[in-house]
Amino acid sequence: xxFEVAIAALVGLLTSPYIVMLMVIGVLVGIFxxxxxxxxxxxxxxxxxxxxxxxxxxxxAVFLLSMHAVVHTAGAVTSIVLGVPGEGATAxxxxxxxxxxxxxxxxxxxxxxxxxxLAGSISGAIFLGASLGILEPLILSxxxxxxxxxxxxxxxxxxxxxxxxxxxxxxxxxxxxxxSFVGLDPSTGIPxxxxxxxxxxxxxxxxxxxxxxxxxxxxxxxGVSRETFAAxxxxxxxxxxxxxxxxxxxxVRHRWLVLRVxxxxxxxxxxxxxxxxxxxxxxxxxxxxxxxxxxxxxxxRVEGVIGAETGTCAKEGGSLLPTLFFGVPxxxxxxxxxxxxxxxxLQPGPAMLTEHLDxxxxxxxxxxxxxIMCVAILLACAPWISSLAYVKTSLMVPIVLVFAILGCYxxxxxxxxxxxxxFMGGLGYMxxxxxxxxxxxxxxxxxxxxxxxxxxxxxxxxGIEFFFRPLSLVLIAMIIGSIVFYFYRxxxxxxxxxxx
Amino acid sequence: MLxxxxxxxxxxxxxxxxxALAAPAPADANYFKGKTLTYIVATGAGGGYDTYGRLIAxxxxxxxxxxxxxxxxxxxxxxxxxxxxxxxxxxxxxxFGMFNTGLIYNQLMGLPGIKFDLTKFSWLGKASDEIxxxxxxxxSGYKSIDDVLKVKGPVKFAAAGVGSAAYLDTRILDFILPxxxxxxxxxxxxxxxxxxxxxxxxxxTGIASSFDQFVKNKNGYYALVMSQIAHxxxxxVPQASQYVTDERGKRLLALxxxxxxxxxxxxxxxGIPPDVLKVLRDAHEKAIxxxxxxxxxxxxxxxxxxxxxxFVTDRIKQALTQTPETVALLKxxxxxx
Numbered sequence: 001x002x003f004e005v006a007i008a009a010l011v012g013l014l015t016s017p018y019i020v021m022l023m024v025i026g027v028l029v030g031i032f033x034x035x036x037x038x039x040x041x042x043x044x045x046x047x048x049x050x051x052x053x054x055x056x057x058x059x060x061a062v063f064l065l066s067m068h069a070v071v072h073t074a075g076a077v078t079s080i081v082l083g084v085p086g087e088g089a090t091a092x093x094x095x096x097x098x099x100x101x102x103x104x105x106x107x108x109x110x111x112x113x114x115x116x117x118l119a120g121s122i123s124g125a126i127f128l129g130a131s132l133g134i135l136e137p138l139i140l141s142x143x144x145x146x147x148x149x150x151x152x153x154x155x156x157x158x159x160x161x162x163x164x165x166x167x168x169x170x171x172x173x174x175x176x177x178x179x180s181f182v183g184l185d186p187s188t189g190i191p192x193x194x195x196x197x198x199x200x201x202x203x204x205x206x207x208x209x210x211x212x213x214x215x216x217x218x219x220x221x222x223g224v225s226r227e228t229f230a231a232x233x234x235x236x237x238x239x240x241x242x243x244x245x246x247x248x249x250x251x252v253r254h255r256w257l258v259l260r261v262x263x264x265x266x267x268x269x270x271x272x273x274x275x276x277x278x279x280x281x282x283x284x285x286x287x288x289x290x291x292x293x294x295x296x297x298x299x300x301r302v303e304g305v306i307g308a309e310t311g312t313c314a315k316e317g318g319s320l321l322p323t324l325f326f327g328v329p330x331x332x333x334x335x336x337x338x339x340x341x342x343x344x345x346l347q348p349g350p351a352m353l354t355e356h357l358d359x360x361x362x363x364x365x366x367x368x369x370x371x372i373m374c375v376a377i378l379l380a381c382a383p384w385i386s387s388l389a390y391v392k393t394s395l396m397v398p399i400v401l402v403f404a405i406l407g408c409y410x411x412x413x414x415x416x417x418x419x420x421x422x423f424m425g426g427l428g429y430m431x432x433x434x435x436x437x438x439x440x441x442x443x444x445x446x447x448x449x450x451x452x453x454x455x456x457x458x459x460x461x462x463g464i465e466f467f468f469r470p471l472s473l474v475l476i477a478m479i480i481g482s483i484v485f486y487f488y489r490x491x492x493x494x495x496x497x498x499x500x
Numbered sequence: 501m502l503x504x505x506x507x508x509x510x511x512x513x514x515x516x517x518x519x520a521l522a523a524p525a526p527a528d529a530n531y532f533k534g535k536t537l538t539y540i541v542a543t544g545a546g547g548g549y550d551t552y553g554r555l556i557a558x559x560x561x562x563x564x565x566x567x568x569x570x571x572x573x574x575x576x577x578x579x580x581x582x583x584x585x586x587x588x589x590x591x592x593x594x595x596f597g598m599f600n601t602g603l604i605y606n607q608l609m610g611l612p613g614i615k616f617d618l619t620k621f622s623w624l625g626k627a628s629d630e631i632x633x634x635x636x637x638x639x640s641g642y643k644s645i646d647d648v649l650k651v652k653g654p655v656k657f658a659a660a661g662v663g664s665a666a667y668l669d670t671r672i673l674d675f676i677l678p679x680x681x682x683x684x685x686x687x688x689x690x691x692x693x694x695x696x697x698x699x700x701x702x703x704x705t706g707i708a709s710s711f712d713q714f715v716k717n718k719n720g721y722y723a724l725v726m727s728q729i730a731h732x733x734x735x736x737v738p739q740a741s742q743y744v745t746d747e748r749g750k751r752l753l754a755l756x757x758x759x760x761x762x763x764x765x766x767x768x769x770x771g772i773p774p775d776v777l778k779v780l781r782d783a784h785e786k787a788i789x790x791x792x793x794x795x796x797x798x799x800x801x802x803x804x805x806x807x808x809x810x811f812v813t814d815r816i817k818q819a820l821t822q823t824p825e826t827v828a829l830l831k832x833x834x835x836x837x
Binding site for chain 1 (some may be wrong): 548
C-alpha cells in the first residue's frame with residue numbers, strides 16, 4: 001500500500017472541479033434514489049449508465065460510485081420514517097427504525113442511522129485500502145463451499161428474527177426460500193414454478209418481493225387505519241435538532257458495535273458469492289444476537305438501527321474489491337457497476353493494483369467523501385425529513401405506492417412484476433394483519449438462491465468432502481454456535497421478540 | 501355558394517386520397533428524418549452487449565440524418581425476452597436490436613420460450629466475430645491441450661448456467677473430443693476464471709476476447725480454438741479439427757464454427773420493407789466501418805469486424821439447416837453429463 005499514491009489520489013479528486021461537481025450531482029441523485037421508495041441503488045445505476053456512456057473512465061466511475069455509495073444512507077429515510085424499505089439491504093433498518101418513529105423518535109433514529117452510515121462507509125473504505133496487499137489470498141481462500149456455509153449461517157438468523165413464535169418465523173423463512181427457487185433449475189435448466197412465464201425464468205425480482213412484503217402491507221394498513229406514520233404521537237411535533245444529536249451520540253456510545261459490524265460486513269462483502277444484501281442482514285442478526293437484551297429488538301432499539309445501517313454501508317467498500325480486482329462482483333449492485341466499468345473502459349483485473357493504483361484509490365476515496373457529503377446534507381435536513389412522519393396518510397400513501405410500483409416495473413421493464421407485487425402485497429398484508437413476522441421472508445429470498453447455487457458447485461467441485469475443508473469446519477462451528485446460542489437464550493426466558 | 505364549397509372539399513379529399521394511395525417514394529437516408537428509432541438490447545444496462553449496442557446506435561444515428569436513436573434494455577430469460585420483443589415489433593424499420601447468437605441452439609433444439617424464427621429476422625449485419633476457445637488454467641499444471649487429452653478421469657470445466665450458449669459449447673466439446681469433461685455450471689462472467697485461479701476447475705470455454713485479460717495476466721492460456729481453420733488473432737493455438745476424427749464430431753464442429761462467424765448481430769423484425777431495410781443496412785455498415793467507432797471500440801477493448809446483413813442472413817440459414825441427425829447429436833451432447 002503506497003501512502004503517497006493514496007494521498008495523491010485524494011488530492012487529485014478534491015482539486016478537480018469537474019470531479020467534485022460530478023460527485024455532488026451523484027450524491028444528490030443518490031439521495032433521491034434512496035429516498036424514493038422502490039428505486040434504490042441498483043435501479044439508480046441502471047438509469048444512470050446511459051448518461052455516463054462515453055465519459056472519461058475515472059469521472060464516470062466516480063459519478064456512479066458516489067451515487068451508489070449514498071443510496072443506502074439515504075434509503076434509511078423511508079425505512080425509518082415510512083416503514084418502507086428501498087431495497088433488501090435497508091429492510092433490516094425498518095424493524096427498529098420504524099418502531100422508533102412510532103414512539104415519536106424519528107429524529108433520533110435518523111441521527112443514529114446517518115452517523116452509523118458514515119462510520120460504516122468510512123470503516124469500509126479503510127478496510128478496502130488496508131487489505132489491498134492481502135487481497136488475492138483472501139479472496140482465493142473462499143470457495144463455493146464456504147459461500148454455501150455462510151449462506152446457511154445467514155439462514156440461521158431466521159430463527160433469531162422470528163419473534164415470539166419460531167414456528168411462524170420458520171414457515172415464513174422457508175416460504176422465502178421457496179420463492180427464491182422460482183426460475184430455471186441451475187443444474188437441469190428446467191423451469192420451476194415458472195412454466196412459460198419467461199419473466200420468472202431468472203427468478204422472482206428481489207426488489208419486487210421485498211416491496212410487496214413491506215411497502216404494500218404498510219400502505220394498506222395505514223390507509224385502512226387513517227393514522228399518520230408516527231401513530232404513537234397524535235399531534236404534529238417539530239422534531240428538535242437535539243433528538244438528531246442524541247442519535248449521533250448513540251453511535252459514539254456504541255462504537256465497538258460499529259467497529260465489529262464494519263469489519264464483519266466488509267469481510268463478507270469482499271468475498272464474492274454472498275452478496276451485499278445478505279451482509280446487511282447478517283449485521284443486524286449479529287447485533288441482535290450479541291446484545292444483552294435481545295428480547296427488546298424490533299420494538300425501537302437504537303442499536304438495531306445502528307447495526308443495520310453500519311452493515312449496509314460498510315459492505316460497499318468490501319464488495320468493490322473483488323469487482324475491481326477480479327471482475328467478479330461482490331454484490332448485485334456491483335454486478336451492474338461492473339458492467340458500467342467495462343462500458344467506461346476500466347478493465348477489472350490484477351493490473352488495477354499494479355498499473356492503476358491511483359484509479360483504485362480515487363474510487364476508495366470517492367466512497368468516503370460521497371458519504372460525508374450525503375450525511376452533511378441529510379443531517380441539515382433531518383428535522384424536516386422527520387416531519388414526513390406526520391404527513392396525512394391520504395397524501396403520502398398514493399405517492400409511496402406510485403414510487404414502489406414504478407420501482408418494480410422499471411427494473412426489468414416487465415409489466416408482469418406489477419401483477420406479482422399486488423399478489424404478494426396482499427399476502428404480506430395478511431401476514432401483517434395476523435402478526436406473522438416478515439423479516440425471515442427477506443432472508444429466505446436473498447439467501448436461498450445463493451445457498452443452492454453454491455451447494456451445487458461445491459458438490460460438483462469437491463464432492464461431499466467439502467464439509468471437511470478447514471474453513472468449512474470453522475463455519476460449521478459458527479452455525480452450530482448460532483443455533484445453540486439461540487436455544488440457550490430462549491430457554492433462559494429471553495425470547496427474542498423482533499417484529500417485522 | 502354552399503354547392504361550390506362542397507365541390508372544393510370533395511376535390512381536396514379526392515386529391516388527398518389519391519396522394520395516400522399513390523406508391524410511396526422509395527426510402528432513402530432521409531426517410532428517418534424526425535423519427536425516433538429504438539435499439540433494443542437483450543441484456544441489462546452495462547456489460548458487453550449493452551456497450552456494443554450503444555456504440556452502434558450512436559453511430560447509426562449519425563448516418564440516419566434527422567433521426568433520434570434510443571437504446572432500450574429488455575433483459576431476461578437468457579436474451580429470449582429481448583429477441584421475442586424485437587421479433588414481434590412493428591416492421592416499420594423503427595425498432596431493431598441485439599441479442600446472443602447462441603439462440604441458434606435454442607431454435608435448433610426446439611427449446612421452449614422462443615417466439616421467433618431466426619431465419620425470418622431482418623438482419624442488419626454483424627459487428628464482431630465470436631471465436632470459441634478452450635482456456636486452461638496455469639494452476640492446473642497442464643502445459644497444452646495434449647496434456648489435457650491424456651487425463652484419464654473427468655476434467656472439470658467451469659461453465660455458465662445450464663441451457664446457455666457457453667454451457668452448450670462445453671457440452672459439444674465434451675462430445676467431440678476424446679476427454680471426459682465434467683461441467684460445473686452456474687459461473688457467470690469472470691467467476692469461472694476465479695474458480696480456475698483457485699484450482700477448483702481446470703478449464704473453461706468461451707469467446708476468445710472475453711479471456712483476454714485472464715491470459716495476459718498469465719493465469720491461463722488458449723489451449724484450443726474450436727474451428728477447422730487457423731485464426732490470425734490466435735497464432736499458434738491448435739485447432740479442434742486436429743483432434744476430431746469422426747464424422748459426427750466434424751458436423752458439430754462445423755456448427756460451432758458457423759456460430760463463431762456471427763457476433764454482436766443487429767436484427768429487425770420480419771417484414772421490414774426492402775428499401776427501408778437497405779437504408780438501415782447501409783447506415784449499419786457505415787457505422788461499423790466508421791474510424792471513430794473503431795477507435796472508441798479499441799479503447800474499450802472491443803474487437804470490431806463488419807459483416808453485412810446479407811452475409812448474416814445467409815449464415816443464419818446455413819447454421820439452422822442441419823440434418824435431423826445433427827440436431828439429434830446436439831440434443832445428445834446437451835443432455836449428456
